[in-house]
Amino acid sequence: MAGGKLSARQKMINLMYLVFIAMMAMNMSKEVLSAFGLMEAKFASSNLATTDRNETLLADLERKSEEKPEEFLVPAAKAKEVSNASEKFYNYLETLKNDLLKKGKYTIDPETGKLPFEAMDKTDILDEAWFTGDRFTKKGDEVMANIESYKAEIRRILGEDIKYKKALESFNDLFNTDKVPNKDDKKIEWLNYHFQGFPAIASFTKLTAMQNDVKVTEAGMMNLFLGNVLTDAVSLNKYQAIILADKSAFFAGEKFQGRVVIGKYAKVPPTGLSIGGQAIDLEKAIDSTGAARLDFSVGGVGEHEIDGKFTFLEDGKPLEIPIKGNYVVVPRPNSATISADKMNVVYRGVTNPMTISFAGVPDNKVQANGAGLSRGSGMGKYNMKPTAGREVTINVTATLDDGSKVSDKAVFRIKDIPKPTGKIVGQSDGKLPRNNVEIGKVEAILEDFDFDLPLTVTSFKFKVPGQPSVTCSGNRLSGAAKAALRKAKRGASVQIFDIKSRNSGGPAIKPATPAVIELAN
CATH class of the missing domain: 2.60.40 (Immunoglobulin-like)
Incomplete structure (x- = not known):
């Protein structure tokens, strides 16, 4: 545990582990138990102070996100997610501490507000609750699952941004739950190494220390998001990848075609906007990001173009930026496909009417075949007259706009006409x-x-x-x-x-x- 300049907090943690080792070599004296209690009290006090600081940092980020959304909106959103995830895990650890007190029948002194440190020498409370033989109990599995869930949530929030790499590495080290070698150099589960066989006050202190890890993680993330916003402002991270599709609707099986460009919203207010020759009311159309919202009635079924222009004032002269785009109008659905999975039945000796279609594909590009199946009268209408066998398979093939084919099938049971x-x-x-x-x-x-x-x-x-x-x-x-x-x-x-x-x-x-x-x- 030596080497390098250690923070006061790390020194406290190292001291706690030294006490753990000392307890293995001596009988658990009242002084040792009290030492754990004092250490737990310091962690608890630190947690309260860190909570207040974290709330201040988060409030500062949220205020800045409203004042300068282009710089602070994303960091503030990430900070809020970190806060929510940390609070959830912190509260879960608190329930574990409460369970330990309840099962050990320990009560806090109402006058001093302290735990009965010297009486918390039982080692079987968590041993029975979390461990069974060489496996975890259901509760033990739950504890590990909550730790891993918190780790996964923080990793998701930070993502793969290179700027967060060191912070993520520190976080992974702080919450490392890999197997740990014991005194015999045999690797055992992290939960066993830290909690099995320890007196109640030691386990209680360890849980409070883990809560402190959560609060320190939260504080570090808040400062990380606050410290990076100036760098973000002059880096490509402030730009967005904007997808410009060739059209705004595609049929199933059709290839997506479009472009991806790097850009960001202009906060410069335009002096004019028109679509299809019709002037748009700027007060209603421009939002807080500088983007213009379009609201007009679409044309008939088929592909349509969007043609317009943005007008800005630059160097005292109007600057026109053309708007080009297109969209596709598809028929509004007016019926649902509903089927009972166990009722796919046709009767032998009668004409069974059927409706067969392929979503998004016109009827003239749909082909269906099966023993006894024939075309009926009307769009998607077929007739089925099954003969021999107990089942019949109907195969359906659709030809998409690009010439590719997709297929599906359904199996129907064949039943005889019932007894009259x-x-x-x-x-x-x-x-x-x-x-x-x-x-x-x-x-x-x-x-x-x-x-x-x-x-x-x-x-x-x-x-x-x-x-x-x-x-x-x-x-x-x-x-x-x-x-x-x-x-x-x-x-x-x-x-x-x-x-x-x-x-x-x-x-x-x-x-x-x-x-x-x-x-x-």
């Missing part, structure tokens, strides 16, 4: 007069079926209790069936079953469910 319901005189059960049954028409009805598919009954069987069943052709009772019906007693239940039917030009239909009728007379 057998009926006579519109009833499948219940009571009917004998005469109604004798002259009634037998039907096979597809109830709750999505398609209007009329079926013609070709044959059925008729059964009267105590008599043999009679096979009938067509959809009405034969003479033999009528004779059997006349012999049936009042209240008897007659059955019409094995009802066979067909659809013109369609596949075989399953026999309908039987109809059971009680004779009312």
Whole structure:
């Protein structure tokens, strides 16, 4: 720990580690525990003071960002992000300290405001909460996850800017959680090395010291952002990469074409602005950055040009800067594509209507094919008449404006037409007069079926209790069936079953469910 000129804070940290080592070689005396307590109090006091300074620095940056946004807006935004991330992690460390006090049943003296340093000698509080065998507990994993999350957030805020490289290196060193070699030169996890087996006051002090690291990091970042703004003002960092697209809308699969230039907004107020020959009200159009906002009705579907000019006063003479650009108008969507993932079903033997389209591609450049699929009438309309198999795949190919092709596919399950319901005189059960049954028409009805598919009954069987069943052709009772019906007693239940039917030009239909009728007379 020697070598070089150390700051007072680093000397304090080094002293803490020396005390750690000393505690390994001696019994934990009250004096040693009190030393940790005094050290924790100093860190806590430093944290309060640093918090006040950080708030002042942040307020100064925010004020400067309003006065000189071109110089301080970005640094102030980064400082705010650092402040939020640091506060979140600082508060999390505070919850760990509170948990330690609660589990150890330690209370702060209400008169002195101090912890019971000499009584905080337990070593099993965090050992049981954070460690199990050679692994972390769920809580231990949570602690490491929060540390890594804070580190990742600070790295994201600083990014890859070369100006922040040294600050990032210092931050990574300060919050280095790599494995650490123990006294046997065996590398162990960072969390084990710093917290396992230590008395409660040592762990509590370590957490406060880590909070101090957070506050010091925050202060360093604030000063970094404040100290770099003058350099930024004369460097290319004050310029922006501005993308100038050849058009403001592109179709899927189309190549993006445009230019990237380095520039920045001019704060010089223009004396005139016109678009398409129409003068624009400067008071409403120019924002705080010097940019002009355009607000006009677009033309019809297709590509359109923007033609105008900016007028400035330079050397007492008007200077015109041409405005050139274009934009693309695409049709406003008026329908949504909604599908039930488990309901991709088509029925065998019927014409299944389908709508097939490819987003952003006209219908005449979309091709779809599949077994039994044919073009229908209308934009994107198709008809599917599946035959053999249990599945059918529909492949769709679209040709983009640049001639390239994209494709997709969907798989549909093929189902047979469901079993129809057998009926006579519109009833499948219940009571009917004998005469109604004798002259009634037998039907096979597809109830709750999505398609209007009329079926013609070709044959059925008729059964009267105590008599043999009679096979009938067509959809009405034969003479033999009528004779059997006349012999049936009042209240008897007659059955019409094995009802066979067909659809013109369609596949075989399953026999309908039987109809059971009680004779009312």
